Amino acid sequence: MATPLADKLRYLAGNLFWTWHPEIIGVFRDLDPDLWKQVNFSPLAFLRAIPADEIDRRSLNLNLESRINFAYHRLTEYLAAEHTWARFHAGPLNYRPVAYFSAEFGIHESLPIYSGGLGVLAGDHLKSASDLGVPLVGVGLLYHQGYFRQILNADGWQTEEYGFMPIDDLPLQPALGPDGKLLEVAVELPTGRLGARVWRAEVGRTTLLLLDSDVPGNSPSDRELTARLYGGDRRIRIRQELILGFGGLRALRACGFDPGAYHLNEGHSAFVTLERIRERMEVDGMSFDDAVRDTALHTVFTTHTPVEAGHDRFNPDLIEEHLGWLHDRLHISREQLFGLGRVNPGDGAEPFCMTILALKASRSANAVSALHGHVSRRMWNKLWPAREEREVPIGHITNGVHVHSWLSSSMIKVFERHVGERWAQRLCHRDAWEGVEKIGDLELWEAHLYEKHKLVEFARKRLADQEARRAPHDPSAPARAARALTRGALTIGFARRYATYKRATLLFRDPDRLAKILGNKQRPVQLIYAGKAHPQDDGGKRLIQHVVQLSRDPRFAGRVVFVEDYDLGVGRHMVQGVDVWLNNPVRPLEACGTSGQKVLLNGGLNMSILDGWWAEAYDGGNGFAIGTGDVHARAEVQEERDALALYDLLEKQVIPMYFDRSPEDVPVRWVARMKNAITSMAWKFNADRMVMDYLEKCYLPASGGISARMP
Numbered sequence: 001m002a003t004p005l006a007d008k009l010r011y012l013a014g015n016l017f018w019t020w021h022p023e024i025i026g027v028f029r030d031l032d033p034d035l036w037k038q039v040n041f042s043p044l045a046f047l048r049a050i051p052a053d054e055i056d057r058r059s060l061n062l063n064l065e066s067r068i069n070f071a072y073h074r075l076t077e078y079l080a081a082e083h084t085w086a087r088f089h090a091g092p093l094n095y096r097p098v099a100y101f102s103a104e105f106g107i108h109e110s111l112p113i114y115s116g117g118l119g120v121l122a123g124d125h126l127k128s129a130s131d132l133g134v135p136l137v138g139v140g141l142l143y144h145q146g147y148f149r150q151i152l153n154a155d156g157w158q159t160e161e162y163g164f165m166p167i168d169d170l171p172l173q174p175a176l177g178p179d180g181k182l183l184e185v186a187v188e189l190p191t192g193r194l195g196a197r198v199w200r201a202e203v204g205r206t207t208l209l210l211l212d213s214d215v216p217g218n219s220p221s222d223r224e225l226t227a228r229l230y231g232g233d234r235r236i237r238i239r240q241e242l243i244l245g246f247g248g249l250r251a252l253r254a255c256g257f258d259p260g261a262y263h264l265n266e267g268h269s270a271f272v273t274l275e276r277i278r279e280r281m282e283v284d285g286m287s288f289d290d291a292v293r294d295t296a297l298h299t300v301f302t303t304h305t306p307v308e309a310g311h312d313r314f315n316p317d318l319i320e321e322h323l324g325w326l327h328d329r330l331h332i333s334r335e336q337l338f339g340l341g342r343v344n345p346g347d348g349a350e351p352f353c354m355t356i357l358a359l360k361a362s363r364s365a366n367a368v369s370a371l372h373g374h375v376s377r378r379m380w381n382k383l384w385p386a387r388e389e390r391e392v393p394i395g396h397i398t399n400g401v402h403v404h405s406w407l408s409s410s411m412i413k414v415f416e417r418h419v420g421e422r423w424a425q426r427l428c429h430r431d432a433w434e435g436v437e438k439i440g441d442l443e444l445w446e447a448h449l450y451e452k453h454k455l456v457e458f459a460r461k462r463l464a465d466q467e468a469r470r471a472p473h474d475p476s477a478p479a480r481a482a483r484a485l486t487r488g489a490l491t492i493g494f495a496r497r498y499a500t501y502k503r504a505t506l507l508f509r510d511p512d513r514l515a516k517i518l519g520n521k522q523r524p525v526q527l528i529y530a531g532k533a534h535p536q537d538d539g540g541k542r543l544i545q546h547v548v549q550l551s552r553d554p555r556f557a558g559r560v561v562f563v564e565d566y567d568l569g570v571g572r573h574m575v576q577g578v579d580v581w582l583n584n585p586v587r588p589l590e591a592c593g594t595s596g597q598k599v600l601l602n603g604g605l606n607m608s609i610l611d612g613w614w615a616e617a618y619d620g621g622n623g624f625a626i627g628t629g630d631v632h633a634r635a636e637v638q639e640e641r642d643a644l645a646l647y648d649l650l651e652k653q654v655i656p657m658y659f660d661r662s663p664e665d666v667p668v669r670w671v672a673r674m675k676n677a678i679t680s681m682a683w684k685f686n687a688d689r690m691v692m693d694y695l696e697k698c699y700l701p702a703s704g705g706i707s708a709r710m711p
């Protein structure tokens with residue numbers, strides 16, 4: 001007998017595969033659009049709300065049966081597929097997977113355990129590993145309150161709201177031990193033994209394990225340890241990292257994984273190396289030095305930031321308090337153990353740095369763009385004082401984005417028609433994208449305009465909600481939101497974390513000049529901003545406030561808008577709909593940046609400082625560069641130069657090109673640049689290429705396999 005439709009839908013809801021398959025999301029939405037919104041786009045909550053026979057009846061009435069069957073078979077075949085790329089390329093990893101450790105994972109907005117680029121990258125990495133069939137298991141933390149929701153008060157100041165994640169609505173299964181009971185792993189803390197529960201999420205073919213300290217046997221304060229991402233002080237932070245590192249490895253073992261390679265996505269998880277050193281010494285009887293060497297042989301590390309404050313450091317007291325037990329137990333000196341986290345092992349006053357631990361306990365380390373590689377080698381030369389800067393063993397693998405998580409459905413349709421059927425399986429091949437050249441200008445432009453209109457509608461809706469919350473009794477508020485933005489204006493997007501080095505307000509340096517640019521009746525321009533500041537970063541919050549105040553200035557009202565509560569969903573709307581993506585960090589502080597890669601896939605053009613990925617991607621005809629990449633020693637001078645370069649670029653190139661229209665109202669030169677952007681960059685700056693690079697340069701060597709391209 002055929003499986004009932006409701007069971008098929010439940011099967012689809014149980015794997016996060018749906019998060020990058022719009023056709024599955026479409027089935028849920030079409031079954032009951034209002035309910036779909038009410039349950040906040042959670043398939044599990046949705047299915048709980050409708051009785052099974054009602055689902056069957058509606059599916060037949062709405063002609064959804066074949067779409068459900070199609071989606072169901074697509075997932076079953078996906079999970080059963082034998083002939084994945086990795087089957088023929090992953091060698092020994094097919095027997096012993098990669099363990100991928102990260103403090104954040106950004107898979108979908110309904111699972112808010114990410115804050116920014118690091119987490120989104122980790123989510124994209126899991127998805128591409130899944131698509132390629134690379135055996136990989138993610139390890140992270142389940143933050144019950146997640147990252148905060150951003151709400152701006154009447155003064156435009158950011159306030160943070162923490163809710164509780166509706167665990168029942170998420171496809172998380174508690175891991176069970178061999179006895180069939182809920183699995184709990186132990187972690188040593190100064191306050192005693194902490195128990196951590198382990199949750200499993202299936203992300204296509206990959207598994208994600210999430211640790212959670214909210215367990216009945218723990219003290220109330222221990223239960224709160226994993227409540228919030230980046231919400232606590234240094235003591236909470238180090239305990240979260242102990243749970244991630246020590247607990248993470250124990251969770252892998254308890255779930256039956258025996259990884260052949262360990263990947264530390266940023267230093268937060270570097271304590272896993274100490275747990276492996278402990279295992280080697282206590283279980284296999286190795287000496288400390290041999291245990292460090294053996295651990296490093298199987299570990300690879302990715303560093304993500306050239307910003308000093310971005311590197312986790314703990315002062316000596318805190319480290320002794322939390323890891324004193326370990327040197328006692330292993331009969332090694334304090335200096336031996338804590339030296340792994342210091343430039344000078346013997347300097348007891350030097351803080352313990354997680355990046356240094358990761359560098360010393362891994363076989364290879366990489367930065368996330370070519371330029372960031374240079375910066376990182378300079379930054380960490382002090383660990384290899386006898387070497388020249390260029391000999392410092394830190395390479396680079398440039399980040400990429402998971403194409404199907406970011407591409408709009410309009411673009412997917414256009415690509416499928418012109419770029420060829422096997423395009424989706426050949427994303428990393430340059431020639432797979434050549435067909436983009438053949439797309440008619442009008443067709444590509446119309447697909448882009450459709451997505452842009454969707455963005456304008458989305459932003460107006462969000463503005464209306466924001467106004468209603470802030471000024472519930474102001475009768476003019478809804479009309480103001482509805483009048484904001486116009487469809488014909490050149491639309492520039494800026495959405496990212498409001499870290500000060502990203503200079504969110506650079507464009508406001510000369511408000512009069514900006515007012516002239518935005519206010520031009522023949523060639524209107526508008527700006528959509530979004531982004532959160534770290535809860536403890538008042539500098540970042542002032543930048544948000546500055547943008548909001550400007551958006552209320554009569555000269556800018558309706559032309560500059562700030563969409564609150566940036567997350568993966570807001571990000572998706574923005575990268576799919578903007579004409580231009582603005583990125584103006586202080587070079588060289590943006591390690592990579594990935595949002596611009598999402599934009600280029602969708603036909604938006606990047607307008608960026610030559611920093612991070614853009615320094616290696618820009619070729620003169622696939623977007624716009626702000627400035628020349630020269631860096632002035634004085635920040636103030638640099639900022640003035642960058643702002644002038646930005647205004648000039650807008651006035652002399654970007655705006656004239658955008659409004660130079662054919663008789664059909666198509667900006668022909670602009671569309672040519674959109675095509676250039678896609679054909680020159682999409683094959684390279686995607687996460688499939690990134691994961692393949694990691695496999696060949698890092699995972700295979702670490703697992704003891706052979707590689708044609710050692711780092």
Ligand SMILES: *Cc1c(COP(=O)(O)O)cnc(C)c1O
Nearest residue numbers: 116117496567568571593594595
């Ligand atoms: C892509 C993305 C990021 C990272 O992009 P950057 O260019 O590094 O700022 C951060 N947050 C969200 C929600 C994203 O989607």
